[in-house]
Amino acid sequence: MKRLEGKDTQAVVNMLIKRGEEDPTFYFRVKVNEENQVISMFWRDGMMREDYDIYGDVCVFDTTFRTNKYNLVCAPFVGVNNHWSNVMFGCAFIADEKTHTFVWLLETFLESMGGKAPITIFTDQDQAMANAIEQVFPNTRHRLCLWHLQKNAVSRFGDLKADNTFKDTFKKCLYRCYNEEEFETTWFDMITKYNLQNHDWFTNLYTIKEKWCTALNKDFFSAGILSSQRSESTNNAIGFKGNKSTSLTEFFHIFGATVDRWRYQEDQNEYDCGNALPKSDFPMVGMIKHAANVYTLTLFRDFEKEFKYAMGCISNVNYINGNFFGYKVQHESWPEHTAHYVAFDPTTNSIKCTCRNFEESG
Known part of the structure; x- marks a missing residue:
């Protein structure tokens, strides 16, 4: 890391101190080295804490940004709200990507959020980060x-x-296999066909398949981040428009403008949801009407797509066991292995499907 310019660093620290004086819910921490140089800093405002309390089950922790002249790593913590849009939980600048640095940052983040760790955290493929997550968030899915x-x-x-x-x-293999069996077959055939048996990277990737294969990760809520589209949207949206000459102060202002833009869009989404029902290709009755009343406009559109898809599905009773009913559900134009099985318990009105889309995306 290049030596930080004193005036630039002090200007950012002064802004953090001022924010803390103006807003008692504002939180920040600064870490210095033996020479009293700032090497790491983290901050979040009160609204970020509120958003984390509501949407903090899933968090994306991104350290791919080095867009400032000191080569500091910009590390935002991002979530997904009920409009399927990004929300900021906090941000940091760190001097390196070593395990002890990540430990300090994650412990600071945890303290700022009242000790509440995310249920699931998404990151890039960095071993030092993985070590820190295991140490600070031992019960969090990585x-x-x-x-x-x-x-x-x-x-x-x-x-x-x-x-x-x-x-x-x-x-x-990444995201289009329906189940573990299909993934294992597809992966093995790929490795064999292209003679990758001794390729270290593919071998190592397979050993951590539970961290990335969507077919193995349908049993928990991921806010749709398991899909490549949601992941890309989350990471691209944080792409602050800085460059190698951007000072720390300039970057801090760019970050603030990004957060303001996200919050303005959220306010617009809230207004739209509170003042109009969504338009639908179906009559606004029954299930469609209920979904329109309880979902945000964005989630309703997703629901409507699934509803349309269901029009092409064929369901047959697969078994009856006392009060339990099982159904085989398959789209009429899709192959046999894409069929899913639905279990229905009328005594509790509970329904479970092997697709697990509800568990994964809500």
Whole structure:
């Protein structure tokens, strides 16, 4: 890391101190080295704490930004709200990506949030970070962002980079396998066909498959981040428009403008939801009407897509066991292995499907 300019660093610290004096819910911490140089800082305002209390089950922790002239790592903590939009939980600048640095940052984040750790945290593929998460968040699920994984994988493909069939198969392993059996078969066939048995990167990737394979991660809420589209949206949206000459002070203002923009959009979404029902291709009665009343406009559109998809599905009773009913559900134009099984308990009105979309996305 380049030596920080005293005036620039002090200006940011002064802004943090001023924010703390103006807002008693504002939180920040600064870490210095033996020479009294600032090497790490973290901050969050009161609204970020409120958002974390509501939406903090899932958190994306991104350390891919080095867009300032000191080569500091910008590390925002981001979540997803009920409009399927990004919300900021906090942000940090850190001097390096060593385990002890991540431990300090995660402990500081945890303290700022009243000791509440996220249920699931998504990061890029960094071992030092993984070590810190295991130490500070021992009960948190650690998963990898597919957007980062795909981006980094390209450099490992070698000559296979030009093979579209291989790349499509690799993507299928990431997020297009329906279940563990299909994933294992697809992965094994890919490794065999392309002679990757002794490729260290693919071997190591397989050993941590539980951290990235969507077929193995449908049993918990991930706010849709397991899908590559949601992951890409989250990470791209934090792409602050800084560059190698951007000072710390300038970057701090850019961050503030980004957060303001997100919050303005959230206010607009809240206003729209409170003043109009969504338009639908279906009559606004029954299930559609109920969904329109309880979901935000964004979530209603997702629900309507699933509702339309269900119109092409065929369901048959698979078993009856006392009060329990089982159904086989399959889209009429899809192959046999894509069928899902639904269990219904009328005594509790509980329904579970092997697709687990409700558990994963809500």
